Amino acid sequence: MGKKLLMKGNEALAEAMILAGCDAYFGYPITPQSEVLEYLAIHATKRTGMVVLQAESEVSAINMIYGAAGAGKRVMTTSSSPGVSLMQEGISYMAGAEIPCLLANVNRGGPGLGTIQPAQGDYFQSVKGGGHGDYRLLVLAPYSVQEMVDFVKLGFELAEKYRNPVMLLADGAIGQMMEKVELFPQQERIDRKFPWATTGKPKNGERRFITSLHFESELFEKVNIRLQEKYKKMEEEEVRYQTTNIEDAEYIFTGFGLGSRICAKAMQLGREKGYKIGLVRPQTLFPFPKNIYAELAPKIKGILDVEMNAGQMVEDVRLAVEGKTRVEFYGRMGGMIASPEEILDHFEKKFIK
Amino acid sequence: MTDNKINETGAEDIRKPEYLVYQRPRTLTETELHYCPGCSHGVAHKILMEVIEELDIQETTIGIAPVGCSVFAYHYMNIDMQEAAHGRACALATGIKRTMPDKYVFTYQGDGDLAAIGTAETIHAANRGENILTVFINNGVYGMTSGQMAPTTLPGMVTTTSPFGRDVALQGHPLKISDLVATLPGAAYVTRHSVHTVANVRKAKRAMKNAFEYQKQGLGYCLIEIVSNCPSNMKMTPLEANKFVEEKMIPYYPLGDLKKPEVK
Ligand SMILES: Cc1ncc(C[n+]2csc(CCOP(=O)(O)OP(=O)(O)O)c2C)c(N)n1
Ligand code: SF4
Numbered sequence: 001m002g003k004k005l006l007m008k009g010n011e012a013l014a015e016a017m018i019l020a021g022c023d024a025y026f027g028y029p030i031t032p033q034s035e036v037l038e039y040l041a042i043h044a045t046k047r048t049g050m051v052v053l054q055a056e057s058e059v060s061a062i063n064m065i066y067g068a069a070g071a072g073k074r075v076m077t078t079s080s081s082p083g084v085s086l087m088q089e090g091i092s093y094m095a096g097a098e099i100p101c102l103l104a105n106v107n108r109g110g111p112g113l114g115t116i117q118p119a120q121g122d123y124f125q126s127v128k129g130g131g132h133g134d135y136r137l138l139v140l141a142p143y144s145v146q147e148m149v150d151f152v153k154l155g156f157e158l159a160e161k162y163r164n165p166v167m168l169l170a171d172g173a174i175g176q177m178m179e180k181v182e183l184f185p186q187q188e189r190i191d192r193k194f195p196w197a198t199t200g201k202p203k204n205g206e207r208r209f210i211t212s213l214h215f216e217s218e219l220f221e222k223v224n225i226r227l228q229e230k231y232k233k234m235e236e237e238e239v240r241y242q243t244t245n246i247e248d249a250e251y252i253f254t255g256f257g258l259g260s261r262i263c264a265k266a267m268q269l270g271r272e273k274g275y276k277i278g279l280v281r282p283q284t285l286f287p288f289p290k291n292i293y294a295e296l297a298p299k300i301k302g303i304l305d306v307e308m309n310a311g312q313m314v315e316d317v318r319l320a321v322e323g324k325t326r327v328e329f330y331g332r333m334g335g336m337i338a339s340p341e342e343i344l345d346h347f348e349k350k351f352i353k
Numbered sequence: 354m355t356d357n358k359i360n361e362t363g364a365e366d367i368r369k370p371e372y373l374v375y376q377r378p379r380t381l382t383e384t385e386l387h388y389c390p391g392c393s394h395g396v397a398h399k400i401l402m403e404v405i406e407e408l409d410i411q412e413t414t415i416g417i418a419p420v421g422c423s424v425f426a427y428h429y430m431n432i433d434m435q436e437a438a439h440g441r442a443c444a445l446a447t448g449i450k451r452t453m454p455d456k457y458v459f460t461y462q463g464d465g466d467l468a469a470i471g472t473a474e475t476i477h478a479a480n481r482g483e484n485i486l487t488v489f490i491n492n493g494v495y496g497m498t499s500g501q502m503a504p505t506t507l508p509g510m511v512t513t514t515s516p517f518g519r520d521v522a523l524q525g526h527p528l529k530i531s532d533l534v535a536t537l538p539g540a541a542y543v544t545r546h547s548v549h550t551v552a553n554v555r556k557a558k559r560a561m562k563n564a565f566e567y568q569k570q571g572l573g574y575c576l577i578e579i580v581s582n583c584p585s586n587m588k589m590t591p592l593e594a595n596k597f598v599e600e601k602m603i604p605y606y607p608l609g610d611l612k613k614p615e616v617k
Contacts, residue, residue: 024452051451056477063441067448070435071415093438198433200412200456209427211436
C-alpha cells in the first residue's frame with residue numbers, strides 16, 4: 001500500500017502525474033487549477049527528470065502535448081474551462097491522429113470568462129466532442145481527491161490502450177479541497193516503444209508519420225468507421241460507475257463529481273425521513289453507464305439528477321431510461337453549489353407532494 | 354548486361370552511374386511531388402533532404418509539416434514526421450525536442466502558417482531558445498487556399514483578398530517576421546535566402562547545414578527564411594515568378610544573415 005497523505009485535489013493530481021512516470025507536462029496557468037503547474041515546477045523535474053514547461057497559451061500547450069505524445073511520450077496537460085475551450089482544435093487533431101494523452105479540466109463556471117467558482121457546465125464539451133468532427137474522448141469524472149490520483153493512473157493506461165485522448169472532468173471544488181489520499185508507488189519513466197511513435201525513422205524500417213489529414217473520401221470514411229468502432233469498444237469495455245442503496249430503492253438520485261457527493265448526503269437525509277432513495281454515480285461520462293439506469297428504470301418511481309449546470313448529463317439519463325421512469329432535474333449554476341437540504345426539498349416537491 | 358546497352362530509342366544507353374549528375378537522395382521518397390511546376394517548395398524540399406542525407410541524420414531527425422501547400426511534406430520526406438494544425442508547428446516541435454533533446458527537429462512552414470495564425474508559437478519558441486530549425490517559405494501569398502493575402506504580401510500586390518492591391522493603410526504592412534525573431538535572445542541563427550537561381554540554392558543549402566550544426570551544439574532557435582515564388586497564384590510562368598522574386602520580393606526582404614552565432 002502506498003503512503004497516506006492529506007492533500008489538495010490539484011496537488012494530488014500533480015503528484016499522481018509524477019508517480020505515473022509521466023514524461024512531460026505543458027500547461028498555462030488558470031484558476032482553479034494553477035497549483036498543478038506550480039506543484040510540478042517544484043517537484044517533478046528533480047524527482048524523475050520529467051519535462052515541465054509553461055507554454056505561452058493553452059493553444060500552444062495542447063500542441064506541445066501533440067508533439068511529445070506523437071513521439072510516444074506519456075504526457076498530460078491541465079486547464080480550466082476557458083483554457084480547455086482554446087484546446088479544442090488540438091484535441092480534435094489528436095483524436096483524429098489517434099494520439100494518446102491525458103487532459104484534465106478543473107471546471108469553473110461559464111459561459112465566457114464566467115467565474116473561478118466550481119461548476120459542471122463543460123459536460124457537453126467533454127462528452128459530446130467539444131472540437132470539430134465525429135470523435136469521442138474517454139471521460140473520467142473524479143468525485144474525491146483520491147479519485148484525482150486513481151484516475152491519473154487509470155487515465156494514462158486507457159489513453160495508451162485506445163490510442164485516444166482521455167479527459168479527467170473535475171470541478172473547482174474537487175481541485176481545491178483537501179482530503180486524505182493514498183498514493184500509488186512510483187512508476188518508472190520508460191520508453192513505451194510504440195511502433196507508430198515518431199522517434200526517428202528505424203534504420204531498416206518504414207518512416208512513421210502522425211497525421212489526421214485524409215484527401216480521399218472513400219478512405220477517410222473507412223478511417224471514421226474504424227474510429228467509431230473504437231468508441232463502441234470503449235462503450236462495451238470501459239463503463240465505470242458506483243451505486244449505493246439501490247437494492248430496495250424506489251427513487252434514484254444521480255450526479256457526477258461533486259454533485260454526486262451532495263446527492264449522497266441528500267439521500268441519507270431522505271432515508272432518515274423514510275424515503276427509499278438510492279444513488280447512481282457515473283465514474284465514466286463517456287462511455288456513459290446507460291445500462292444501470294435502464295435496468296433500474298422499470299423498478300423505480302423516479303430519478304432526480306443533480307448537476308452544477310442547467311441540465312446536461314440529465315439528457316443522457318433520459319436517453320438511457322427510454323421513458324420508463326420519470327426523470328427530474330435540479331441544478332445550480334454560476335459557481336453556486338446546491339445544499340443537501342435543497343436537493344431533498346426539490347425531491348419532495350417533485351415526487352412526494 | 355553489356356556496357357553498351359541499347360535503349361528504347363535504338364541509341365546507346367548512357368544512363369550509367371558514373372555519368373550521374375543528380376540522384377534523388379534516399380531521404381526523399383519516390384512519391385511524385387504535387388507542387389505546381391516551378392514552385393520553390395520542390396527545391397526547398399530537395400536541398401533540405403540532401404542536407405539530412407549528407408549529415409547522415411535520417412534516423413535521428415523528426416520533421417513537422419504545416420498546413421499550407423506543403424501539408425503533405427511527410428509523403429515526400431523519408432523521415433519520421435508529424436503534421437501540425439495550421440500555425441502550431443513550433444509548439445509540436447517544442448514538445449518533441451524537449452522530450453527527445455538528442456534528436457534533430459525542424460518545422461517547415463509557409464508565411465500564413467508561421468507569420469499569421471502561428472505568430473505566437475513562432476515568437477515564443479524562438480524566445481525560449483528552442484533548439485529547433487524552422488524553414489520558412491515566404492511566397493507572399495496563401496498558396497494552398499488559392500491566392501489570398503498573406504502577412505508578407507507586398508504593398509500594392511494583388512491577391513484574391515486584396516483585389517486592388519494591398520493597401521497598407523487598410524490591411525497593414527508586410528510583416529518582416531525574421532527581422533523580429535532576430536531581435537530575440539533565444540534566436541541563434543536567422544538568415545534569409547532564396548532558391549530562384551542555382552547560386553542561391555547553394556547558399557540556402559549551406560545555411561541549412563549550418564543550422565543543423567548549430568542545433569547539434571544546442572545554440573538555440575534557427576530560422577531560415579526562403580523568399581519564394583508561387584507561380585500559380587502570382588499568375589505567372591515560373592520564369593516570370595522568379596523575376597518577381599528577384600525584382601520585387603528581394604528588395605523588400607533582402608537576403609543575408611540577420612543573426613549568426615559567434616563560432617569559436
Ligand atoms: C485553423 C485553420 N484556419 C484556416 C485554414 C485554411 N488554410 C489552409 S492553408 C492556409 C494558408 C496557407 O498559406 P501559407 O502558410 O502561406 O502556405 P502556402 O500554401 O503558401 O505554402 C489556410 C488559411 C486551416 N486549414 N486551418
Ligand atoms: S499554389 Fe503556389 S505555393 Fe502552392 S504548390 Fe502551387 S506554386 Fe507552389
